Amino acid sequence: DAGVIQSPRHEVTEMGQEVTLRCKPISGHDYLFWYRQTMMRGLELLIYFNNNVPIDDSGMPEDRFSAKMPNASFSTLKIQPSEPRDSAVYFCASSTAGTGGQPQHFGDGTRLSIL
Amino acid sequence: AQSVTQLDSQVPVFEEAPVELRCNYSSSVSVYLFWYVQYPNQGLQLLLKYLSGSTLVKGINGFEAEFNKSQTSFHLRKPSVHISDTAEYFCAGAGAGNMLTFGGGTRLMVKP
Numbered sequence: 001d002a003g004v005i006q007s008p009r010h011e012v013t014e015m016g017q018e019v020t021l022r023c024k025p026i027s028g029h030d031y032l033f034w035y036r037q038t039m040m041r042g043l044e045l046l047i048y049f050n051n052n053v054p055i056d057d058s059g060m061p062e063d064r065f066s067a068k069m070p071n072a073s074f075s076t077l078k079i080q081p082s083e084p085r086d087s088a089v090y091f092c093a094s095s096t097a098g099t100g101g102q103p104q105h106f107g108d109g110t111r112l113s114i115l
Numbered sequence: 116a117q118s119v120t121q122l123d124s125q126v127p128v129f130e131e132a133p134v135e136l137r138c139n140y141s142s143s144v145s146v147y148l149f150w151y152v153q154y155p156n157q158g159l160q161l162l163l164k165y166l167s168g169s170t171l172v173k174g175i176n177g178f179e180a181e182f183n184k185s186q187t188s189f190h191l192r193k194p195s196v197h198i199s200d201t202a203e204y205f206c207a208g209a210g211a212g213n214m215l216t217f218g219g220g221t222r223l224m225v226k227p
Contacts, residue, residue: 004158042217042219042220043205043217043220045214048214056214091158091159093158093159098214099209099210099214099215100147100209100210101146101147101164101166101209103149103161103164104159104215105161106151106158106159106160107158108156108157108158109156109157109158111156
């Protein structure tokens with residue numbers, strides 16, 4: 001079975017540029033999560049969706065960050081304009097539930113470097 | 116507030132030695148507990164989970180964890196580690212109506 005697929009795996013761009021990260025969740029999973037991982041702050045939940053609808057975006061750091069889920073098989077996380085402090089590994093995860101005992105399944109992440 | 120605490124940020128250990136990675140959770144995190152492993156340049160993979168029943172949970176790659184309600188702990192153990200176990204390990208917990216909360220991670224470094 002295909003897992004969560006993220007693209008690109010690596011992205012290097014200059015500050016001020018727009019960055020778009022992509023995620024394809026596991027088929028049948030109704031929940032999709034976006035995380036950011038840094039050495040300083042560890043793993044942070046940015047936003048999550050249920051049935052394509054954003055439920056909680058309180059972890060989104062600033063208005064420069066936006067996320068969409070136009071259909072059940074695709075989500076994007078966009079940063080515009082990007083800044084060096086946005087450099088991190090961004091993970092997408094999906095699950096059959098948002099809470100409780102169902103595990104989340106993670107993609108391999110996008111390593112983002114903003115110069 | 117929910118919280119999951121991993122007491123050690125790094126654990127160095129020699130190959131073939133036993134290892135224990137410690138995790139404590141707040142009582143509000145409640146009953147569902149997980150251990151994930153993250154190998155370099157990869158995402159988090161589920162090692163094992165505790166939902167209910169037997170307090171000793173066996174996972175992949177020879178790992179096991181024990182749920183201890185009185186000590187609010189869910190420590191991860193392996194009797195004999197390999198070089199390939201070098202990775203970062205995350206403990207996570209959730210309540211019935213709560214989101215998954217991750218600990219800060221423990222970097223396991225297996226030395227030859």
